[in-house]
Amino acid sequence: xxxxxxxxxxxxxxxxxxxxxxxxxxxxxxxxxxxxxxxxxxxxxxxxxxxxxxxxxxxxxxxxxxxxxxxxxxxxxxxxxxxxxxxxxxxxxxxxxxxxxxxxxxxxxxxxxxxxxxxxxxxxxxxxxxxxxxxxxxxxxxxxxxxxxxxxxxxxxxxxxxxxxxxxxxxxxxxxxxxxxxxxxxxxxxxxxxxxxxxxxxxxxxxxxxxxxxxxxxxxxxxxxxxxxxxxxxxxxxxxxxxxxxxxxxxxxxxxxxxxxxxxxxxxxxxxxxxxxxxxxxxxxxxxxxxxxxxxxxxxxxxxx
Amino acid sequence: xxxxxxxxxxxxxxxxxxxxxxxxxxxxxxxxxxxxxxxxxxxxxxxxxxxxxxxxxxxxxxxxxxxxxxxxxxxxxxxxxxxxxxxxxxxxxxxxxxxxxxxxxxxxxxxxxxxxxxxxxxxxxxxxxxxxxxxxxxxxxxxxxxxxxxxxxxxxxxxxxxxxxxxxxxxxxxxxxxxxxxxxxxxxxxxxxxxxxxxxxxxxxxxxxxxxxxxxxxxxxxxxxxxxxxxxxxxxxxxxxxxxxxxxxxxxxxxxxxxxxxxxxxxxxxxxxxxxxxxxxxxxxxxxxxxxxxxxxxxxxxxxx
Numbered sequence: 001x002x003x004x005x006x007x008x009x010x011x012x013x014x015x016x017x018x019x020x021x022x023x024x025x026x027x028x029x030x031x032x033x034x035x036x037x038x039x040x041x042x043x044x045x046x047x048x049x050x051x052x053x054x055x056x057x058x059x060x061x062x063x064x065x066x067x068x069x070x071x072x073x074x075x076x077x078x079x080x081x082x083x084x085x086x087x088x089x090x091x092x093x094x095x096x097x098x099x100x101x102x103x104x105x106x107x108x109x110x111x112x113x114x115x116x117x118x119x120x121x122x123x124x125x126x127x128x129x130x131x132x133x134x135x136x137x138x139x140x141x142x143x144x145x146x147x148x149x150x151x152x153x154x155x156x157x158x159x160x161x162x163x164x165x166x167x168x169x170x171x172x173x174x175x176x177x178x179x180x181x182x183x184x185x186x187x188x189x190x191x192x193x194x195x196x197x198x199x200x201x202x203x204x205x206x207x208x209x210x211x212x213x214x215x216x217x218x219x220x221x222x223x224x225x226x227x228x229x230x231x232x233x234x235x236x237x238x239x240x241x242x243x244x245x246x247x248x249x250x251x252x253x254x255x256x257x258x259x260x261x262x263x264x265x266x267x268x269x270x271x272x273x274x275x276x277x278x279x280x281x282x283x284x285x286x287x288x289x290x291x292x293x294x295x296x297x298x299x300x301x302x303x304x305x
Numbered sequence: 306x307x308x309x310x311x312x313x314x315x316x317x318x319x320x321x322x323x324x325x326x327x328x329x330x331x332x333x334x335x336x337x338x339x340x341x342x343x344x345x346x347x348x349x350x351x352x353x354x355x356x357x358x359x360x361x362x363x364x365x366x367x368x369x370x371x372x373x374x375x376x377x378x379x380x381x382x383x384x385x386x387x388x389x390x391x392x393x394x395x396x397x398x399x400x401x402x403x404x405x406x407x408x409x410x411x412x413x414x415x416x417x418x419x420x421x422x423x424x425x426x427x428x429x430x431x432x433x434x435x436x437x438x439x440x441x442x443x444x445x446x447x448x449x450x451x452x453x454x455x456x457x458x459x460x461x462x463x464x465x466x467x468x469x470x471x472x473x474x475x476x477x478x479x480x481x482x483x484x485x486x487x488x489x490x491x492x493x494x495x496x497x498x499x500x501x502x503x504x505x506x507x508x509x510x511x512x513x514x515x516x517x518x519x520x521x522x523x524x525x526x527x528x529x530x531x532x533x534x535x536x537x538x539x540x541x542x543x544x545x546x547x548x549x550x551x552x553x554x555x556x557x558x559x560x561x562x563x564x565x566x567x568x569x570x571x572x573x574x575x576x577x578x579x580x581x582x583x584x585x586x587x588x589x590x591x592x593x594x595x596x597x598x599x600x601x602x603x604x605x606x607x608x609x610x
Binding site: 013014015016018020039040042043046063064065066069070072073076077080081092094095097098101102105106107143144 | 318319320321323325344345347348351368369370371374375377378381382385386397399400402403406407410411412448449
């Protein structure tokens with residue numbers, strides 16, 4: 001089952017050096033999930049050929065402008081493009097007031113419904129459970145209420161060994177039961193063990209999105225062992241005081257989080273406008289966690305194909 | 306005195322085909338005036354090397370998102386870049402509520418002051434009068450309250466004929482009086498006429514910004530004889546019904562407005578996302594008014610140097 005993350009923006013606070021502020025899109029089993037929606041996200045979607053009509057779920061981590069100021073524009077474009085499907089919006093509660101105020105003064109009545117699910121940073125909440133995944137909030141520690149999001153693929157059914165199934169001429173209506181682990185009893189009474197008919201499914205993948213936050217072990221337990229960790233790394237570690245003061249993380253600390261939580265792979269992003277090039281940030285994170293990459297715009301990270 | 310208009314965006318409603326929605330920046334005597342501020346305007350400013358710190362005046366025509374959704378991001382960036390100077394914001398009154406709500410939830414207290422001047426579409430208002438220009442609102446006819454803006458350069462003082470002034474050895478303290486039209490009486494009692502010492506200054510230039518509006522002669526009188534007219538031209542004339550229904554103008558009508566009002570030059574913009582290329586719109590406007598150009602992003606139109 002496809003599970004991939006495409007970076008649409010990785011700048012913090014202000015757009016600069018052709019880096020856009022934060023937005024990412026997940027493609028999980030051909031469903032698109034947008035995480036954060038900074039100003040210019042629509043333009044980035046056009047650039048990377050991501051259709052707004054395919055997005056049914058939007059997650060907003062917090063109400064600093066560099067994480068949501070592109071949302072009302074995107075919602076308006078979906079409206080102008082005749083969207084009919086409801087949209088699920090996972091966000092801090094005040095965002096509803098902000099959106100509704102802007103729609104009111106533009107005299108816009110959206111031609112589709114928004115289903116709001118409000119997040120808070122008090123404790124992890126299970127906010128979505130569909131056929132492919134579950135999504136939990138990750139309470140972070142930033143200057144204003146902020147949550148990350150933990151996407152966990154569901155365990156899939158066992159995979160049929162096609163040749164064996166055909167050889168035994170097992171009728172289709174029995175497939176699901178076998179995928180679920182049942183043995184097969186042939187019409188002649190012979191029993192074929194499930195182990196001889198199926199193989200294990202792929203291990204479910206998981207993705208943790210952690211932006212913005214100060215280094216704080218309170219969320220480490222929740223994200224233990226994820227397949228891919230996105231962690232903010234706003235500053236180099238020589239700016240640790242500034243990171244603490246603004247409730248951000250350094251690249252070194254992001255590498256530490258990945259090591260401590262046993263992530264398989266790390267992406268760092270949310271780079272301060274003070275860094276024109278990003279190699280130093282990457283090197284610093286890699287000094288703690290080798291399997292690290294930069295959240296470069298347009299780049300897609302594949303968890304499973 | 307420099308007077309030029311740089312186009313930052315010319316799309317209507319949604320960003321598309323690498324066209325950003327509406328924003329323009331005027332440079333008048335090295336002061337920058339931003340007109341409308343769609344999503345992505347900050348990014349366009351970076352692209353065309355326009356410094357936000359140099360903008361002291363922002364004009365918002367109306368509260369459709371494609372004219373203002375980049376504003377809160379720009380205001381935030383000015384804040385993060387340590388702006389101290391007050392900013393003048395000319396806009397419909399509800400924009401204050403929208404801005405303040407967003408600043409409230411991001412817990413941002415701007416480090417500079419915004420001086421609001423509220424516009425309305427009831428009648429033209431003189432909203433700015435500084436040493437270089439006056440600015441009036443142009444009440445337009447759109448679906449929600451909308452005003453254009455009429456920028457008029459002030460008549461400058463007469464220009465001294467440098468050689469003549471040096472030849473007569475006129476002391477500097479007398480220059481201003483002579484520029485204002487006074488004759489010069491030399492120490493020996495000889496009177497030199499002002500006409501022999503000065504030439505006429507450049508004719509003051511004017512710029513009318515008209516977006517968005519249905520074709521409606523109510524504002525024609527106010528914009529008579531402008532040096533440069535920017536007029537929206539959302540559709541080709543075969544979409545006249547749609548233009549009327551959505552309170553927009555066709556390219557043909559924009560050409561007519563320029564002809565009827567005796568503009569010297571016309572720029573058309575605010576192009577619908579249905580037009581991938583713009584030549585047909587240009588040809589149609591030119592069929593009514595030859596001296597027409599397209600509002601192409603990054604292009605600067607010079608009224609005086």
